[in-house]
Amino acid sequence: MSVDQISSRTNEQRTLISRKAAELFARKGYAATSMNEIAEASHLSKPGLYHHFKDKAEVLFHIVDGHVSRLADIVTGVESLGLAPERRLPELIEAFMLEYAEAQNEHRVLTEDVRFLDAEAQACVLDKERTVVRVFSDAVVAARPDLDSTQLPKLLTMFLFGMLNWMFTWFQPNGRLTHAEMAPIATQLFLHGVSGLEVEHPAARAKLHRRS
Structure with missing residues (x-):
């Protein structure tokens, strides 16, 4: 087996472990999850797990750094x-929502468990989060150039993240709406408020489906 093949298999195994660990952390919390449980969920022996990660904190960093890097x-x-x-902010929100749909566990871990990392690891994650905030804030300014000389763009961006980042606490992805369908609702709500929200009436949608 070549070095590249070994490296690829190692990366795949670390990704699998991280995915299983994210499920456990999201369900039980980081503090309440043991390395034994991570090994069992990953179908590995404990020595096999330690071959890939030196401790639980390294597993956590791999999860949150990977997620925030993708964002x-x-x-x-x-x-x-x-x-x-006028298209930049809607595109950003939609892209975020679609990523959240595929990484709900990782996102919960990022928002709730990053505090368990040491200062250096937290700083690394925060630096990438600043990139995300900056791009969204620039998109807010693009949509509202008159706010450029104020402190509002970043504040509004944090309001938007407050709406998006904590959806996992109440949104049921297997319910009546998908993440993709929620994206334009979030966009309209942020840009125009409740009074400007345009939502297709369920009866009209059903009528359209009957015609098609």
Whole structure:
């Protein structure tokens, strides 16, 4: 087996362990989860687990750093598209929501358990979070250039994150709406408020389906 193949298998195994650990951390909490439980969920012996991660804190960092790195890549990718100001923020929100749909456990761990990391690891995660905040704040300014000279863009961005980041505490992804369907609702609510929210009436939607 080549070095590249060994490296690829190692990365795949670390990804699997992280995914299983994220499920446990999201359900039980970081503090209440043991390395034994992570090993069992990953179908590994405890020595096998320690071959990939030296301790539970390293597992946690791998989860949150991986998740926030993907978020940073997503927002900088949207930024590089050079979208019109009115399209940039909706595109960012939709991209975020779709990522959350695939990484609900990782997102819960990022929002709730990053405090268990040491100062250096937290600083690394925070630096990438600042990139995410900056891109969203720039999109707010693009949508409302008149706010550029005020402190409101960053404050409004944090309000938006407050709405998006804690959806996992109440949103049921297997319910009547998907993350993709929630994205335009979140966008309209943020940009126009409740009075400007446009939602298709269920009866009209059912009528449309009957015609098609």
